[in-house]
Amino acid sequence: MAPLLVEDRPSFRLQLAEAKRLGVGGVSVDVWWGMVEAEADQVFDWRYYDDIFADISAAGLNIVPIMSFHQCGGNVGDNCNIPLPGWIWQHYINKGITQTDLQYKSEYGNYSAETVSLWADHVVIQQYSEFIQAFSQHFQHLSNRLAEINISMGPAGELRYPSYNSHDDGKSAYPTRGSFQAYSTLAVQDFRQAMQSKYGDIVKLNASWNTQHTDFKEVIPPLDGNQFINSGQHRHSQYGKDFIDWYHLSLIAHGNRMLEAADAALADTFNAVPLGYKIPGIHWKMAIDDYSARSAELAAGLLHSDWPYHEGNGYGYIHMVAVAKQLNSKQAGSSQPGHKQRQVILHFTALEMQDSPMPPSYSMAKTLVRWLGEEAKRQQVTIKGENALSAGVEHVSGWDNMQQALQNSHYSGLTILRLEQVTNNETGKQGLKTLIQTK
Numbered sequence: 001m002a003p004l005l006v007e008d009r010p011s012f013r014l015q016l017a018e019a020k021r022l023g024v025g026g027v028s029v030d031v032w033w034g035m036v037e038a039e040a041d042q043v044f045d046w047r048y049y050d051d052i053f054a055d056i057s058a059a060g061l062n063i064v065p066i067m068s069f070h071q072c073g074g075n076v077g078d079n080c081n082i083p084l085p086g087w088i089w090q091h092y093i094n095k096g097i098t099q100t101d102l103q104y105k106s107e108y109g110n111y112s113a114e115t116v117s118l119w120a121d122h123v124v125i126q127q128y129s130e131f132i133q134a135f136s137q138h139f140q141h142l143s144n145r146l147a148e149i150n151i152s153m154g155p156a157g158e159l160r161y162p163s164y165n166s167h168d169d170g171k172s173a174y175p176t177r178g179s180f181q182a183y184s185t186l187a188v189q190d191f192r193q194a195m196q197s198k199y200g201d202i203v204k205l206n207a208s209w210n211t212q213h214t215d216f217k218e219v220i221p222p223l224d225g226n227q228f229i230n231s232g233q234h235r236h237s238q239y240g241k242d243f244i245d246w247y248h249l250s251l252i253a254h255g256n257r258m259l260e261a262a263d264a265a266l267a268d269t270f271n272a273v274p275l276g277y278k279i280p281g282i283h284w285k286m287a288i289d290d291y292s293a294r295s296a297e298l299a300a301g302l303l304h305s306d307w308p309y310h311e312g313n314g315y316g317y318i319h320m321v322a323v324a325k326q327l328n329s330k331q332a333g334s335s336q337p338g339h340k341q342r343q344v345i346l347h348f349t350a351l352e353m354q355d356s357p358m359p360p361s362y363s364m365a366k367t368l369v370r371w372l373g374e375e376a377k378r379q380q381v382t383i384k385g386e387n388a389l390s391a392g393v394e395h396v397s398g399w400d401n402m403q404q405a406l407q408n409s410h411y412s413g414l415t416i417l418r419l420e421q422v423t424n425n426e427t428g429k430q431g432l433k434t435l436i437q438t439k
Helices: 009-022 047-058 086-090 118-138 185-199 202-209 225-230 238-265 295-299 311-316 318-332 365-379 396-408 426-438
Strands: 026-032 062-068 149-151 275-279 344-348 383-386 411-415
Touching: 009 047, 009 426, 026 047, 047 062, 062 118, 118 185, 118 238, 149 238, 185 202, 185 238, 202 238, 225 295, 238 275, 238 318, 275 318, 311 318, 311 365, 318 344, 318 365, 344 365, 365 383, 365 396, 383 396, 396 411, 396 426
Parallel strands: 026 062, 062 149, 149 275, 275 344, 344 383, 383 411
Antiparallel strands: none
């Protein structure tokens, strides 16, 4: 990965040259929506990327652009501040959609400005499509240099909710259970509509939920997330299962929409370039022996309600992995002349980490990496990995874990966070050389 923002191009060029010498194939680059389209809707400034992509190409390396529809700042390792385009928050006022409607609202009542809520996709996805199409038109001359195009689908570019992010003032941060993010007006409306679609009338919902609602307008997400999880309601009540599945499947639908929009926007220029998306390695709250087990993943939207999680349901990740197959399934049935089936690649983080099942983290990171690899193999999905923390490649154990994932857990590629960790750090440099030679 390139720096979040390259501010010293001479040093960057030296790093690129060293990376090429070491055997690196390409460099991923965040293409910040909030920087390129900051001024106004449909006003794009690509000058920074003209320079950065020219440097990478001159070094003989491929480019993996990330369509970064999330802010830079607020996540672990962020050292820059690039918010979303300011105009987006007022752009749909004439449609009755306010700034807070466009943002995720947590169970604590806090709003996140890191990314636009998926419940606003019906209006905002056009902006993503226009941005990707403008990118493809501007950089069509680099068609032989783009190895893959990654699509940001949430905070930190990952397909998840901002369940452990800074807007909740540390209440949901690692290693807590996180916080649910389904409390905005649009989210609550969607939950009610989904339940009305499922049950048809309120009498049937009450019979299933053991409630006494008089109208679907009384249906709401859990009022107390702690009680909802700690009591086991999310596992043992039909209300809990319905909420978890709606929350999870809303995220899956968002992932599918984003890939479909990107595929269409790139069809005229980069129709053969693979698309990629990333799932976070939320490895904490896994080994704890109570109802809060796997709760951090639930709050992030990664898991369905089909407890217990086991090999047959992808240890909870069957739908997250299947996002890579959905686009190809639709493409296979396309009758459009000249239509090509585009490969979709899944990326997963935390490859450098060990299991650490003790408090306070109750982490099973290495096990989780293996589970995702096995499920990707079962579904015949190409999976690649990356380290979650840059410090993870400053130790031999981190490189050993990444090498094991490549050799034993079906991962076919690796992205290192970040470039300087393998060009300016001796442990990183040696680890990468050994890994490439072994692979």
